[in-house]
Amino acid sequence: MPNAAPAASPEVSIWRRLWRRRQLAIALLAIVGIAIHLLLRFGTGASPGSYNIPLWITLAIGGIPLILELLDKVIHLEFGADLLAGISIVASALLDEYLAGSIVVLMLSGGEALESFAVGRASAVLQALAKRLPSVAHRRSGSALEDVEVDSINVGDVIVILPHEVSPVDGIVIEGHSVMDESYLTGEPYMMSKTPGVSVMSGAINGDGALTIRAERQAIDSRYAKIMEVMRKSEEQRPRMRRLADQLGAFYTPLALIIAGIAWYLSGDATRFLAVIVVATPCPLLIAIPVAIIGSISLAAQMGVIVRQPAALEQIDRCRTVIFDKTGTLTYGEPRLYEQWNAPGSDPIETLALVASLERYSKHPLAAAIQKAADATVAAYEVSEASELPGQGMSGLVHGRQVRITSRKQLVQQQPNADLPPQQGGLECVILVDEQPAAVYFFRDAPRREGKRFIDHLGPRHQISKLMLVTGDRESEARFLAEQVGIAEVHFNQTPEQKLDLVRAETAANATIFVGDGINDAPSLTAATVGVAFGQNSDVTTEAAAVVVLDSSLETVDKLLHIGRRMRAIALESAVGGIALSMIGMLIAAAGWLPPVAGAISQEVIDVIVVLNALRAAFPPRELTDYDK
Template sequence: MSVLNSNPSKPSSAVWKSLETLIAIFTIIMITAHLILRFGTGSSELVQNLPLWSVLALGGTPLVWGLLVKMVHREFGSDLLAGISIVVSALLDEYLAGSLVVLMLSGGEALEAYAVRSASSVLQALSNRMPAVAHKKTDADIDDISLDQIAINDTIALFPHEICPVDGIVIEGHGVMDESYLTGEPYMMSKTPGSQVLSGAINGEAALVIRAEKRAVDSRYAKIMQVMQTSEQHRPRMRRLADRLGAWYTPLAVLIGLAAWGLSGEPVRFLAVMVVATPCPLLIAIPVAIIGSISLAARRAIIVRDPTALETADTCRVIIFDKTGTLTYGEPHLTDQLCAPGFDPLEVLSLVGSLERFSKHPLAGAILKTMQEANAVSHEATEISEPPGQGMQGTVAGHSVQITSRKKLLKQQPDLETQLPPQAGGLECVNLIDDQYASIYRFRDTPRTDGHSFISHLSPRHQIQKTMLVSGDRESEVRYLAEQVGIENVYFSQSPEQKLEIVNAETSQANTIFVGDGINDAPALIAATVGMAFGQNSDVTTEAADVIVMDSSLQKIDEFLHISRRMRRIALQSAIGGMALSMLGMLLAAFGYLPPVAGALSQEVIDVLAVLNALRVAIPLKALIDFNPERPV
């Protein structure tokens, strides 16, 4: 749980978890010292109990105080029963029993502390990504200034591979920029004078000069940071599985203990009931199942950053996907080769592909791949020229070959407008051979081959009632992908703020999973019940996500859902089975058939059985997917 969303009944989450870890370590040392004094030195009982008294005083007191605060807030979880056991053990001189409960109470949460993220880490990752200074251009000089000194209409120089510090307009230079982290578009976007640039975008290999249209604090990237902070602050705190079970187990155990004391007049029966009732299946078995599942997921390239995701993923009924990099590969694919009359498609592909071998543009790879698949002949290319943002031209096999855009071609030859096919979704390039229009190539982001089979199995196998596609990309691209994978609920051209609104609305109705991989997905990842990030394209995204899928595979989402279901099943078996046996023991203790010492021994047996069952969760299985990834889209 983040600092911003920490439990209101406890001190600052980070401080509290550090304190619990220190208490757990201190308790282990003191219990060990007690056992050495008791069985190794023959010391007096007073000396033997000194380490245990220190545990109850220094470790038990802050834990019990925290539990008293929880009582004031009417939060009756499993750890409250453990607190009662600590107090009763101290009052009735059962110091070792009380110290063991201190260890269980502090150690159970300490096991999970490493996996719980802090909200500040997300915002820190956002801040670290931005440059510390901007290069302000005045006459012939360039001065470095801080981002908060940038004023509207300032002229800013942007050097190759730098991150743009502010929203603006290009006034000098030609190049490309990577805006995929912000917009979801998987391509390098051409930038020429008059083009808009977004803060946070990564410049290409050419220097640009831009005019600031907004201050840094009002730019696109800063707005995402603000949305991120808002979504963190208003994220609802999930109630843990152990707390939900303890909410009824704790008062029932106390009621049985008080009834036994009241009817018999013997306070020792209350202690016997409390000792048997100490909820080790909740405090230890459930964390063991969670940690085992985290380990199992890690071996399958799935990093679980928040254990709550394991507890809640199987209860999610809505799954929301971003487009680029999740249901697609984030790579352009040549889908249409529309040739003009009199031109042979294979020959055009051969000439264009031979020139594209020398290009760094992302569309070049798609053309070369198609050329290879078609076994097209490769020719030598000479006189190659590729000015930034101006297309490419050269001489191939004695022919003049030019690759450009529809807009630039019509500026040169307006009369060709009637000859060109209508513009469609996706990206395109226009090819000229010997100054004659030869073809238009159309490109789309490549859908994952297993996308349709994965989407179609979510409802019958994982009880997903609603599947959604929410993207910052254009309508034509988003609808094309939705048709390919079988998603009906489609939202396109969505800003991070709009994505956040959609996720909040859906999460208010049912638990949600959001799957994304860009900075523009980070607020939605935080707002969803479970946020899953693909790969490590962005530190910001992986910090915001509860679960990180390292190899960007839809099969891994299916594996994680199965791991979550298996964890819940085994954890509930351990917890409910352990509590049922404890209930039997409490009844025997209430009627005087189970004294405190025997009750402690029987509770230890119950604990061992519960923990051994919980350990089953880490046993690796041969397969954890149940859909056919080979089914064609």
Template sequence: MTDTPSASSGTPLWKSLETVIAIFTIIMIVVYLFLRYGWGGSETIQNLPLWSVLLLGGTPLVWGLLVKMVHREFGSDLLAGISIVVSVILGEYLAGSLVVLMLSGGEALEAYAVRSASSVLQALSKRMPSVAHRKTDSLIEDISLDQIEINDTIVIFPHEICPIDGVVLEGHGVMDESYLTGEPYMMSKTPGSQVLSGAINGEAALIVRAEKRAVDSRYARIMEVMQASEQHRPHMRRLADKLGAWYTPLAVLIGIAAWALSGDPVRFLAVMVVATPCPLLIAIPVAIIGSISLAARRAIIVRDPTSLETADTCRTIIFDKTGTLTYGEPQLTEQLYAPGFHGSEVLSLVGSLEQFSKHPLSQAILDAMQAAKAVVHEATEISEPPGQGLRGTVAGRSIEITSRKKLLKQQPELESQLPEQVGGLECAILIDDQYAGTYRFRDTPRTDGLSFINHLSPKHQFQRMMLVSGDRESEVRYLAEQVGIDDVYFSQSPEQKLEIVNDETAQANTIFVGDGINDAPALVAATVGVAFGQNSDVTTEAADVIVMDSSLQKIDEFLHISRRMRRIALQSAIGGMGLSLLGMLLAAFGYLPPVAGAISQEVIDVLAVLNALRVAIPPKALIDFNPDGQA
């Protein structure tokens, strides 16, 4: 459809340099332990595996860190590189090999956990059909999408994804456009109706005239926006890098000062051994992995570990409408009846007829009928001409269910009897050719929406809550009033959503919550993108976090998991670095020689890791709002 990067899911784990080094290091350490404790032999032979690790594995890692140093990037991993060099000088080859393993293994796991830009584009590409069915006279032939020309006649079979933007020429059916437009309903399609590329066809075949080539379609445009948002996504500094930015130069400064004041280079080496940043290289990843595990047990999939570090720093949260703050399904919200007609009787008659309909709103009426325990009557003479409404005879009475527009076209004198038209969808009911009432439908807000929104500011320090939707103004404003959001944007295209998220993220860290393909660019552009459910492989690829069961409670749980992870990680890292600083001072004054410093650093590492492991223990509660009532 459009030119995109290679449709791969990123470099395979086993092909990255860091992964090869990590695996090689593990093997060589095992060989070393066998030679030393199981085989014996000279010390030179025993050390050969460790020398190979430091030469083949340590050299490229240290070189990469030197490049970072030239660019003035002083992260915690730079100190690890110094530690590798120091361990070689001291003859502590096993310690140096373990640092190589920590550094390469951490980077390999990080590269694997963080999804690549191409994976999202791959999901977008896979979703579209590879061929279209072009009709010429009575012949139907399969062609590639790039062969479609404007005004070509395209056949879309049942349950297929529409390959182009166009207009229906023949056929009557419905299409699911919710992932593209934000409209929560199956949209009726009759001759003259517009169709969008990427929409899912219903159970009836449609014949469509192409109005655009595939590369110019709506879906292709979303892919272009997706690619642009990936390329311009800002790099987030990791927590360990932020702490290492001051810890690393401080450790080097202490070591140089100790050397300069004492004249003994061994003191510099001792300081470097004590300064090995294991609380940063191990404790923080342990806290992150533990939090990912805890989240997974709560049906929350964390795809990008950075989201756990940054979610608690976000001060703006942006919601899509359909399927996030609403249930994504139409429900019968109002039943308005003309004088002389009783509600339960009308619902019984209408529901008895609707059970034979495939109209997108029929299920909402049947749900209301079941909830009211209305009587089901036998229906006969049922007909549902495409685009003409539903007719039938129920309990000896003539029933017709149609739209306001079609009703007034047939009986314009009824205009004064109809209720005022408002937002949402509606249908008019005729019983024995008399106007009996109007049913109104809306995509209803989640019951816990108001209490959830109201608790975000006092409990999570959000300063701004926004509702950004592709749906109509009346629907978006209706929802905003129900859940208590004042900052509202409606009828927004994916490009406009992306622009809003970019503007907001430039001012403060943002969380975007959505579930449709039209949300994918915004999910990528936000500081943290949260996708509801698994409605689309595109959104799950674009999101940093996936909430499996589409619950606002899970959003709250994720925020608490993030805050708890950050708190425990900082405790482990800062506490470990504090003890390391004390050890560095002792080493600087000659009270802690290199070997003793290495042992003390191992003790500090164990304490930091044990504290970090606490993060995987589930707390008593992970939500702090009332999901059953108002805030």
């Protein structure tokens, strides 16, 4: 299977896998050692020299490596909460409390194993994506087909996709007619027609007809691989709130040592010091925060959101300014054909039939509008050729006529004296039939049905104090949309550079969310505190956006806001609640009512409780939106 560019080097990935396996092995060793100890001690009546051997082995194999790692941290002046674990293991060995020390080893290694389990659960969406793509492709060599590894496909190779197979790479159809299901990428629930000249995307499921394509990208550079890459990166990055846990541990560690020291001093009993430290050991507790973040990333993926930067989940609930791009965000990105101009002598019905037949093979936003206008009134013609190059419009051979769909600017460059109607607000396209101007179609992009209700609820429900519309469109189009959805501050005719300057200025004043469709918005997505890209365009998987909303829905943006708020609440609840429970346990141990072994068991119970609480973040609540859709 082809792999997207990894988020970390192979050596780092291998080291992480070995570390996780090692922690699981140590946890199993600790369980076995403790079980044998209890059996020998209470089942056979063996001497202490015999029944403590399994515990010595556990402490040696599991405890010594941990202590060496902690010593390295101390040398580098890193005093985290896991320092308490090392102190408790050393103290238990010195005070002959081997069982308590072994339980601490189990607690630490078991916590690491639990984190690995949580990461695995959070990676389920990524694993499902990975399983979708085939590992073998049918490459045509002359008149023969050979099965090759997808990794070995090069640009220009000719690949045959059989019926109901998954496309292994991005490419262009050169032979065959079929339909493909691309809904996993586009969010569109319908099948896309494929004919020579039309592009296909990796991961799309072929229909009943065989297709022959020419590979346009290697598997590692395909759009499918890019989605896998951003999902992998979102899980590999260390969450910023984990550093908050380290900061909590920085004050918690000396506080625990002070309480333990006072208990030892007042009682004169060193085991009280050990009991307090064992209860205070919070390493698995601190895992609860990243578990909450990873679980929220998993929940977001279930809702159709890829969180590329985990810190965005922490930051988004603090944002007080939202800046919207126009097309495809507050509008549907599906323009409606509202007016036609036809050249003298041109048949409007015939022209519409020719154009609509060709547009069946296009992903351009105007294609759907033309097809919708034509569906009920004109018949579909056979298309024998179709070509759509970026920035060049679309052309093809339809019903024996050469049809070209282009822009006013390109036509004027080629035919300066072309007779065209005055330009209007909104979008337009120029139709040429047999290289003669035949029609001009005018379009308007309708506001989203739920747009105003969504905008109106941001202030009272999410404490958003400033809303802005920033667009490159004309003033008339921008103000028309702003009035429809209820945004007072409008910036129109904005170039990408001007957008960037505006977003930087707003972000300097307040934390901002920029919502765009990914086209020409990359600088603004990067400059905002949280960049949210709508996923109906190929550019949204670039490095610019912190979050990608695959279904391009305002409702999903609202879900994202609630997931961020919920994640922060659960993470802090887990951390602060766990520390509070540990503090109660420390005071009980300091009073002499909780011996070291019982303290270790009670701390293990506390850690399991808070980690399980953090895992709640991965499960959807009853409702994730709070406005009337």
